[in-house]
Amino acid sequence: MNIEIVSIGNELLAGDVVDTNAAHLARSVARYGLRVHRSQTVPDVVSAIVDALALAAGRSDVVVVSGGLGPTTDDLTTEAAARLSGVDLELHQPSLDRIVERFRLRGMPFKKNNEKQAWFPKGAEVLENPVGTAPGFALSHGAARLFFLPGVHREYVAMIDASVLPRLAAEARGDVRWRTLRTFGMTESAVGDALSDIPLDDGLFIQYRASFPEILVTPVVRGADAAAADARLGVVCAAIRERLGAHVYGEGADSFPAVVGALLRERGLTLAAAESCTGGRVAQMMTSVPGSSDVFLLGAVTYSNAAKAAVLGVRAESLAAHGAVSEQVAREMVEGVARVGGASVAVAITGIAGPGGGTDDKPVGTVHFAVSVRGQVSHVHHRFTGDRRWIQTIAAWRALDLVRRALVDAA
Numbered sequence: 001m002n003i004e005i006v007s008i009g010n011e012l013l014a015g016d017v018v019d020t021n022a023a024h025l026a027r028s029v030a031r032y033g034l035r036v037h038r039s040q041t042v043p044d045v046v047s048a049i050v051d052a053l054a055l056a057a058g059r060s061d062v063v064v065v066s067g068g069l070g071p072t073t074d075d076l077t078t079e080a081a082a083r084l085s086g087v088d089l090e091l092h093q094p095s096l097d098r099i100v101e102r103f104r105l106r107g108m109p110f111k112k113n114n115e116k117q118a119w120f121p122k123g124a125e126v127l128e129n130p131v132g133t134a135p136g137f138a139l140s141h142g143a144a145r146l147f148f149l150p151g152v153h154r155e156y157v158a159m160i161d162a163s164v165l166p167r168l169a170a171e172a173r174g175d176v177r178w179r180t181l182r183t184f185g186m187t188e189s190a191v192g193d194a195l196s197d198i199p200l201d202d203g204l205f206i207q208y209r210a211s212f213p214e215i216l217v218t219p220v221v222r223g224a225d226a227a228a229a230d231a232r233l234g235v236v237c238a239a240i241r242e243r244l245g246a247h248v249y250g251e252g253a254d255s256f257p258a259v260v261g262a263l264l265r266e267r268g269l270t271l272a273a274a275e276s277c278t279g280g281r282v283a284q285m286m287t288s289v290p291g292s293s294d295v296f297l298l299g300a301v302t303y304s305n306a307a308k309a310a311v312l313g314v315r316a317e318s319l320a321a322h323g324a325v326s327e328q329v330a331r332e333m334v335e336g337v338a339r340v341g342g343a344s345v346a347v348a349i350t351g352i353a354g355p356g357g358g359t360d361d362k363p364v365g366t367v368h369f370a371v372s373v374r375g376q377v378s379h380v381h382h383r384f385t386g387d388r389r390w391i392q393t394i395a396a397w398r399a400l401d402l403v404r405r406a407l408v409d410a411a
């Protein structure tokens, strides 16, 4: 089934409004293993709308149109649909009654132009709008079915759910299942490359989505029935996990810090963090999880050298000899915060987030990490690229990822 989107509105082409309706439809149909294969965006001009509808109806099985159903003179979609079909508009009395009643209930005066929303191309099926005034409608053109929905996102979503998805779902063959695997630490292209040997077919496609700083991988499978789809999804997820290994930190709605917190809790461990360039982001992430106080004990933002020395006991000689951004100082920070916090696991981050402060041997993006698990300290350093916020975010995630991996390995 080929699905095409036609989005109508000058505001979309002007960049004033982002086409969230198209995104919603595309995501929604994916649940049924269906995909949008084309999308057009056209201005509020009758001839442009007619052209777009004709093109879409000629090449797609289902066309979902959004916008231009309102009462104002720039709402021209209904007129364009009638012109495409070569029919007149006719008044749909039940819709008019409903609109009049809606205005009465809200104590708003009914204006003549509101009547416009009760006129539809002759022969069209009126689709009720459960949350707004303007109903939608459906009609056939050649072999294609066209659905016309209001542009207001809330109304669009309600009508997709009420009138469009149930029909498409009923026609989708077999059962569809999908699951999102959440990864951190690989680029999108590296993830795609690692999975490139998994053969795709009619019953399997894999969606990739970069949601900085993570990459989400969603296999969507179709089986003859629910059991077959479940079984295939299990096999595909295992194949993906085998290829991505520990880069997969969770599934579905799992949150990254919640996964780290759960690992700590399972093992009866606690965490403290000493942060410099991340400015408390690690603490923020850990404390964003409800109930984290049993595993997260201390976050110390030791930004100055004096604070690193006074709070964490970092030695003045280490700071002088190696600088604050160094392996030695990261190690002393992690030992200090584990001690002060009384935590069995600790992580320390010291780096240069930029844009200033870089040198030849310590360029912007240089970050040293130390992790301590029951007194066993390890160290890594990275050179991240990006702006300040980007470097701070990825460094905080990397710090928690080092903790996560240490805990998984220690199991």
Ligand code: ATP
Pocket: 007, 008, 009, 011, 012, 017, 018, 019, 020, 021, 022, 066, 067, 068, 069, 070, 071, 072, 075, 134, 149, 150, 151, 152, 153
């Ligand atoms: P109304 O009855 O409000 O006039 P309508 O069906 O005529 O609804 P439009 O006038 O095209 O729809 O758009 C109404 C509002 O919905 C716009 O102000 C715009 O912000 C929003 N909108 C329109 N199209 C989209 C879209 N594709 N994605 C998200 N929002 C949209």
Ligand code: MG
Pocket: 068, 069, 070, 071, 072, 074, 075
């Ligand atoms: Mg409008």
